[in-house]
Amino acid sequence: ATGFLGAGLFVVLAxxxxxxxxxxxxxxxxxxxxxxxxxxxxxxxxxxxxxWGGMSFLKNLDSTLYDVRVVAxxxxxxxxxxxxxxxxxxxxxxxISEPIRRIIRSKGKHxxxxxxxCIKIDxxxxxxxxxxxxxxxxxGKEEFALEYDYLVVAVGATSNTFxxxxxKEYCHFLKEVSDAVKIRExxxxxxxxxxxxxxxxxxxxxxxSFVIVGGxxxxxxxxxELHDLIHDDLLNLYPHLHNDVKITVVQSxxxxxxxxxxxxxxxxxxxxxxxxxxxxxxxxxxxVQEGDIAFKVKxxxxxxxxxxxxxxxxxxxxTRPVVADFMEQIGQADRRVLATDEWLRVKNCxxxxxxxxxxxxxxxxxxxxxxxxxKLADKNNSGTLTTEEFVETIExxxxxxxxxxxxxxxxxxKGVLGLLSDATKAGEHSAVQLDIQxxxxxxxxxxxxxxxxxxxxxxxxxQGEYLANCFNNMASEVNDNIxxxxxIRIRGTGxxxxxxxQYRHLGxxxxxxxxxxxxxxxxxxxxIGRSTQWLWYSVYASKQVSWRTRxxxxxxxxxxxxxxxxxxxx
Ligand code: FAD
Numbered sequence: 001a002t003g004f005l006g007a008g009l010f011v012v013l014a015x016x017x018x019x020x021x022x023x024x025x026x027x028x029x030x031x032x033x034x035x036x037x038x039x040x041x042x043x044x045x046x047x048x049x050x051x052w053g054g055m056s057f058l059k060n061l062d063s064t065l066y067d068v069r070v071v072a073x074x075x076x077x078x079x080x081x082x083x084x085x086x087x088x089x090x091x092x093x094x095x096i097s098e099p100i101r102r103i104i105r106s107k108g109k110h111x112x113x114x115x116x117x118c119i120k121i122d123x124x125x126x127x128x129x130x131x132x133x134x135x136x137x138x139x140g141k142e143e144f145a146l147e148y149d150y151l152v153v154a155v156g157a158t159s160n161t162f163x164x165x166x167x168k169e170y171c172h173f174l175k176e177v178s179d180a181v182k183i184r185e186x187x188x189x190x191x192x193x194x195x196x197x198x199x200x201x202x203x204x205x206x207x208x209s210f211v212i213v214g215g216x217x218x219x220x221x222x223x224x225e226l227h228d229l230i231h232d233d234l235l236n237l238y239p240h241l242h243n244d245v246k247i248t249v250v251q252s253x254x255x256x257x258x259x260x261x262x263x264x265x266x267x268x269x270x271x272x273x274x275x276x277x278x279x280x281x282x283x284x285x286x287x288v289q290e291g292d293i294a295f296k297v298k299x300x301x302x303x304x305x306x307x308x309x310x311x312x313x314x315x316x317x318x319t320r321p322v323v324a325d326f327m328e329q330i331g332q333a334d335r336r337v338l339a340t341d342e343w344l345r346v347k348n349c350x351x352x353x354x355x356x357x358x359x360x361x362x363x364x365x366x367x368x369x370x371x372x373x374x375k376l377a378d379k380n381n382s383g384t385l386t387t388e389e390f391v392e393t394i395e396x397x398x399x400x401x402x403x404x405x406x407x408x409x410x411x412x413x414k415g416v417l418g419l420l421s422d423a424t425k426a427g428e429h430s431a432v433q434l435d436i437q438x439x440x441x442x443x444x445x446x447x448x449x450x451x452x453x454x455x456x457x458x459x460x461x462x463q464g465e466y467l468a469n470c471f472n473n474m475a476s477e478v479n480d481n482i483x484x485x486x487x488i489r490i491r492g493t494g495x496x497x498x499x500x501x502q503y504r505h506l507g508x509x510x511x512x513x514x515x516x517x518x519x520x521x522x523x524x525x526x527x528i529g530r531s532t533q534w535l536w537y538s539v540y541a542s543k544q545v546s547w548r549t550r551x552x553x554x555x556x557x558x559x560x561x562x563x564x565x566x567x568x569x570x
């Protein structure tokens with residue numbers, strides 16, 4: 001127990017092996033302050049994962065109030081938005097990784113970190129079963145259990161293959177630093193092999209055919225990075241291969257970057273086309289074999305086989321096995337991610353919270369909420385609202401759901417509100433009636449969008465911060481009758497003790513290569529070009545978790561500008 005920072009007493013209790021399938025030795029249950037559930041002692045919080053969600057929770061939690069344990073299979077935090085830059089060597093993997101123990105120490109956190117993988121969440125007995133997955137494990141003592149009062153599940157997600165044949169065997173994924181390093185090496189391998197003297201043109205073209213499946217932000221950013229690497233650096237070193245290189249993006253939807261503003265999506269498509277990146281839209285991948293990917297063009301049903309030297313698969317997120325098993329225990333087996341309420345509490349499981357990519361909020365339907373607001377505004381119960389009441393209510397709805405402006409119907413909403421203010425001035429109720437219908441339609445669309453809040457670092461970090469603040473409040477609550485379990489309605493007021501989680505969208509970047517980027521800001525603003533790329537550099541430098549990584553990243557960028565990217569294999 002040496003090196004532990006917390007006040008908790010570290011004790012190993014007796015054998016209590018749960019049925020985890022393959023455990024041979026008796027399982028050791030690690031408990032902290034014995035009797036941790038008593039009133040006087042600290043509650044035990046176990047955090048699973050140190051990604052964006054887990055790290056943000058830990059950083060914002062007042063760890064003196066709880067007995068905190070953190071479990072993750074890797075002992076560092078990764079700044080994922082810069083992972084595509086690691087594939088091309090624009091930044092190094094270690095520059096975007098910060099050791100978790102360093103963060104715990106520098107932030108003065110009272111927390112114990114265990115490098116292990118949680119293999120089972122035993123919801124009934126409120127404990128997690130973990131496994132040492134390092135090479136240095138003690139044989140027969142790989143597994144242990146941690147008991148908790150509160151569990152924060154922040155284990156992120158896997159890459160979703162949609163069960164497509166051959167993907168796991170032949171494609172690269174881009175989730176971890178090790179994935180990015182492998183891709184970087186694989187690109188170098190393709191260029192070196194293609195330079196061997198005995199190969200035909202066909203062989204060379206196959207080796208230098210780079211395929212990216214998925215035209216979302218990660219796929220597009222990787223394609224842009226790859227294009228820059230090849231054209232800025234590699235073709236200077238391998239000029240004889242100039243005519244043999246090809247980059248193809250295979251996208252199932254009708255546009256790339258289709259979650260972004262249309263202007264960005266169009267700009268990216270045109271830029272890629274100009275640069276010779278082949279964007280194949282409306283295509284469904286049927287399977288991948290060694291050196292060959294098969295897909296179907298949806299509009300013509302044409303089957304296409306494309307030879308490749310390297311494929312990167314980036315088509316969205318899937319469920320981690322530990323989360324799938326947990327969902328089965330708590331009656332959520334038919335879902336892809338954990339369902340939580342708006343206070344991030346896992347549904348049907350007391351004491352467990354879900355944040356980040358592994359969870360999604362099952363919010364009360366916005367339509368119902370809007371209905372409720374309309375009802376409140378209708379003070380006489382007449383079934384109709386005056387124009388003023390209607391405008392006022394809509395304003396309330398917009399404040400409560402800023403997503404309405406962000407995701408959907410930007411132009412339409414502007415139109416609706418314009419019409420409304422005209423109608424208010426003229427007192428034309430018929431115009432308002434018409435807009436109620438339009439507004440309801442817009443709300444219904446937002447509603448379906450809201451069901452899947454974007455799986456981004458922004459969401460995960462905000463959720464971590466929100467939840468930590470709730471935990472800080474509930475532990476420091478003087479009145480024991482009100483604390484602790486999250487939201488409790490204050491009688492008579494209809495207000496919740498804790499505000500529900502509300503996502504604040506701060507905009508999103510899309511680096512497009514060639515020192516150009518796009519930025520979508522809330523409120524229908526879009527910025528594209530070189531200056532946006534500089535904004536991207538400054539925002540991503542400022543968002544680094546420590547001065548160490550900030551310095552390293554800026555150093556890497558400077559190195560790239562001065563000497564180009566390093567293409568050597570290590
Ligand atoms: P993660 O950050 O993935 O963290 C999961 C943590 O859980 C890790 O520490 C992991 O080791 C741990 N873990 C895994 N399994 C277990 C287990 N069994 N037991 C215990 N711990 C476990 N988002 C943006 O907002 N902007 C971007 O520009 C952006 N770019 C991206 C680029 C790439 C290449 C990728 C892959 C993602 C990008 N994202 C971006 C998305 C963003 O990274 C994720 O939404 C975010 O990481 C989710 O945070 P999380 O905490 O849920 O999961």
